[in-house]
Amino acid sequence: MDISKFKHSIKRRVRTYEVDYQGIVHNSNYLRYFEDGRIEYRRNLNSTLTSSGFFTDGTKIVVVHNSIDYFSPSYLDEELEIFTRISWIKNSSFCFENIIIVRDKLICNGKGILVNINYDDIPENLPELAIKQIKEFEGDNLEIRQ
């Protein structure tokens, strides 16, 4: 993944309960960090998650795929920088990519494919407004899939 394509990042410190018996962040927690980054990415586009499970832009999201490659461990109290972008959108689905670094060291990267669903849990086209905002934010880095 090419970090120069990422326009959004957050910082977040590794907490005591996220480090495991090996003295490193447990591998499952990076999916949580990715999700933290994805929610802040969307907040930055003015869409926030409500307790109904819907975002304020009308989307409701389920994760259908996650993959992650681990390069270096991260440790207690380190400040992670979590980069997030949307790499492609297609009707009802889209793909987040994430990179996590600590200072200049690559910790891991990964991607998640998400699907927009309606009240009946049926896939539904992404709202026009959401597509427009993502296009404007990502610009030429966004792939539109048919």
Added chain:
Amino acid sequence: MDISKFKHSIKRRVRTYEVDYQGIVHNSNYLRYFEDGRIEYRRNLNSTLTSSGFFTDGTKIVVVHNSIDYFSPSYLDEELEIFTRISWIKNSSFCFENIIIVRDKLICNGKGILVNINYDDIPENLPELAIKQIKEFEGDNLEIRQ
């Protein structure tokens, strides 16, 4: 707490992601283990938790207090024995006590006060059936508070 008053226990192994940077189970996880024990205690009285948040005996429970004393750490892959009893009941509330041991070593003990609520989140008297089952199970060890 007097372990001879406890008539219910479960066993549960310490998992990799529950051990923290100090190489011991993180202090917050014992509240989770207590809750595991409490839910199995209730299953043993034929009441199971449904995804609506209600148990099948009609109760819905919120926690209003937890306290816990830690005596010895527990470690990766150890098999915990989690003891659970109800020590008192009172109109809409009741008290769980828990002890966790590993082999003969006391790890921690604690108690939680829980309140039964209705659909509108208002405290509601415990159902007669639930009271009857708890009384039968706990016998003379149960205190009835007014």
Added chain:
Amino acid sequence: MDISKFKHSIKRRVRTYEVDYQGIVHNSNYLRYFEDGRIEYRRNLNSTLTSSGFFTDGTKIVVVHNSIDYFSPSYLDEELEIFTRISWIKNSSFCFENIIIVRDKLICNGKGILVNINYDDIPENLPELAIKQIKEFEGDNLEIRQ
């Protein structure tokens, strides 16, 4: 607890994986939030946690007691304000108090008793520097126990 005695607080948002089947933050997570607050409180006194398990001021801490009272639930994506103070110190032990609020609503409060230990896991008097810094920060609100 009297919030006017608290001179330190942090803000922290409720994350998706911290909300449970009842749609509210799981009761165990507040102990994690307390700990987040306590570590930032100490960072504010120039002592940070290293991956050896020791803080940079030479202390190593184990938790021997936690208690918590829950007043109102908190929800997804809410911004918690976590207040932390040290209410008393005594030879090798000391007591943290915490209050969590969301806007003007009291969510929970609690306290934890911690013990300073050495390399052999034996209780050891708190370092003079740590005591001095805590006294200066807390002022008259700090109780010195014998």
Added chain:
Amino acid sequence: MDISKFKHSIKRRVRTYEVDYQGIVHNSNYLRYFEDGRIEYRRNLNSTLTSSGFFTDGTKIVVVHNSIDYFSPSYLDEELEIFTRISWIKNSSFCFENIIIVRDKLICNGKGILVNINYDDIPENLPELAIKQIKEFEGDNLEIRQ
């Protein structure tokens, strides 16, 4: 993935704190369930995890890749069946595959690539005994990579 190739499974109930704001198991927790299955798989081959981070067969494992596809959500208190197999081994690395079902419903499947490391965190060939045990257990389903 072909479930007929899996010779090992464990059962594990979904806990209250593993269900998120959407009322379903949080996507990150399946990596934890996979790991629970993998550790029990190895216990079944007489290798257990010690608090040093080493298994008793002399291996120490780091995860370098995880991927997971989600097909159906799982819910509070459901009993998951977690299937585990090793699909290939190669010098210092090997691949776990996992499938999770609830009754007859496919919840998710995924794979993880792990690397055996030594005291200095350098990749090291898998011990002969470990290879022998995996070959005997998996039989013709195991691919040996060069």
